[in-house]
Amino acid sequence: MARRSDHSREELREMTLTAAENIVVEQGYEGLSARKVATAIGYTVGTLYLVFENLDDLILHINARTLDRLHARMTESQANSGDAVDYLLQLGEIYIRFANDDPHRWAMVFEHRFSEDRVVPAWYQEKIARMFAMVEVGLEPLAKNRPQQEVTQAARALWGGVHGICILALTDNLGIVGVDSVQDLTQSLISNYLKGFTSHSSVQ
Amino acid sequence: MARRSDHSREELREMTLTAAENIVVEQGYEGLSARKVATAIGYTVGTLYLVFENLDDLILHINARTLDRLHARMTESQANSGDAVDYLLQLGEIYIRFANDDPHRWAMVFEHRFSEDRVVPAWYQEKIARMFAMVEVGLEPLAKNRPQQEVTQAARALWGGVHGICILALTDNLGIVGVDSVQDLTQSLISNYLKGFTSHSSVQ
DNA sequence: CCTTATAAATGAACAACGTTCAATTTATGT
DNA sequence: ACATAAATTGAACGTTGTTCATTTATAAGG
Structure with missing residues (x-):
């Protein structure tokens, strides 16, 4: 059924979490932003909202x-x-x-x-x-x-x-x-x- | 020397502080914003920055x-x-x-x-x-x-x-x-x- | 009383933010 | 090859902090 999936939802979740954690570790909680995370995993902002509520x-x-x-x-x-x-x-x-x-x-x-x-x-x-x-x-x-x-x-x-x-x-x-x-x-x-x-x- | 002063710098400082405090008390720290404070004291955003650094x-x-x-x-x-x-x-x-x-x-x-x-x-x-x-x-x-x-x-x-x-x-x-x-x-x-x-x- | 100087105040502009969702892209089943 | 449908996009909206050229109003000088 699934079309076009560079990564599964679960992979995406994992990548997002890890990328976000890295940003927090390096730049602190204030440095975290949706666009930064998206860039880090090679996706765009909208994708984050398919995987996390907000x-x-x-x-x-x-x-x-x-x-x-x-x-x-x-x-x-x-x-x-x-x-x-x-x-x-x-x-x-x-x-x-x-x-x-x-x-x-x-x-x-x-x-x-x-x-x-x-x-x-x-x-x-x-x-x-x-x-x-x-x-x-x-x-x-x-x-x-x-x-x-x-x-x-x-x-x-x-x-x-x-x-x-x-x-x-x-x-x-x-x-x-x-x-x-x-x-x-x-x-x-x-x-x-x-x-x-x-x-x-x-x-x- | 002073022209056009609806309020002195010191008055403005006081008004700003009080208005900002009210917002914080009512809406919490996340509810505080420069424009809200400015509106509350009847001025515009720019004025805040004449009175506080940021x-x-x-x-x-x-x-x-x-x-x-x-x-x-x-x-x-x-x-x-x-x-x-x-x-x-x-x-x-x-x-x-x-x-x-x-x-x-x-x-x-x-x-x-x-x-x-x-x-x-x-x-x-x-x-x-x-x-x-x-x-x-x-x-x-x-x-x-x-x-x-x-x-x-x-x-x-x-x-x-x-x-x-x-x-x-x-x-x-x-x-x-x-x-x-x-x-x-x-x-x-x-x-x-x-x-x-x-x-x-x-x-x- | 008009002009001028000058301080006070403005608000448009910028970059970044979170969030949404119509539009586009791409792989799959037929 | 084509149609289907899921995956992904990115423009759009409203907000944020901050800046600063521009405008406004006032007090002084003639």
């Missing part, structure tokens, strides 16, 4: 890949656990390193705001939630006889915190330089928080 | 105002201190409330990325640093015989953390609803971190 849709799928890579990194360290505190410190280290190694793609995940009429699909939100779930699992050994609700909240607070240090550092709003300083701050936040969390009678 | 410059000055308001709120609670932990908890509460009451202006401060050829002026960076300095002061009673360097780092870690919870919550990435939940998370982060910080032998 730019937001393209960005959503790039972000999904980024979140998948981040998740993969975070699960890698799961094996050599042992101490629960060490494990969470490791997760923090990985998170910061990931953001620092690939700041543009990471930034697009957390700085791009989707047009409000576009509903972010559940499978996408799940990829974010997954990260917090990992932290929650990491916290569990330290919260043996506490209600799950408390652990969930702790994971959000702790990882929200790690994220905040990360984003402020990347945008030069912490007055520090170098990855190492960010890592130090993160380790300080995590270890102090956990010290407080494990000492009895937490607030709330 | 849109980034305008945004910078709006952000400066926002940071000044935030700073004012944070200093208000300084008087009734007493307990150092309470004071920091108060600061956190104020920060979250501020961001929640005025999400669009707050977001513009921390989400807008200035064109990289524009150097953010020192007086602007100072307004950000001022916030961390307040936290640092708040931490000092809890870090009596610790090197200042450590207190500075702790302020960055702690407030970076508060900021992270705030931004993730506002962008619906924490899976929570309502201001109260954000406040709870923030209080949890602060109180647990401080418990760890004050218990002896911190990491780093």
